Amino acid sequence: QKEVEQNSGPLSVPEGAIASLNCTYSDRGSQSFFWYRQYSGKSPELIMSIYSNGDKEDGRFTAQLNKASQYVSLLIRDSQPSDSATYLCAVLSSNTGKLIFGQGTTLQVKP
């Protein structure tokens, strides 16, 4: 089992729809979770962090965390073509104190 697992996609949604990106992790001791956005040929950029169970909203983005089920998700409301990118889930390892990244989910928002 991979430490951090994401569906590589591509996930295709129409403009204006809600995009739902999911991530599961194996480290039960993990307490900190991050979503990075990476445009093609560019570097990752932090867009959300979440530390407590439940939802955290920031503009059109909502991160959801369920530690009991060991999953974290990212919802993007009113998706725009500019949201087309790869979204990387990162989990802070309770063993090493370092980030473990998933392979990323590619999102395509079609006009």
Next chain:
Amino acid sequence: NAGVTQTPKFRILKIGQSMTLQCTQDMNHNYMYWYRQDPGMGLKLIYYSVGAGITDKGEVPNGYNVSRSTTEDFPLRLELAAPSQTSVYFCASSYLDSYEQYFGPGTRLTVT
């Protein structure tokens, strides 16, 4: 602020050559990291540093070396380049250990 800068942007190496990837940050962050990203894969930690003079291995350190003589600079050295080191290399920095990392633009390295 320039943030995190990396040079060069692109490089082609022959097998057995050596090179240094440069990384500089101007945010006064103590924590710095080197990652590699292979196509369709997530980022793998190569080395990290918690401050000037202190470095440690990450998940995939073999074939690489680092040094940290100043807070700003964290160069990554490749000795005896191998095709398996073909990748995109990202340098990152953060104020707190592993939290809210800021990434440089990356160096695309090809070893042939």
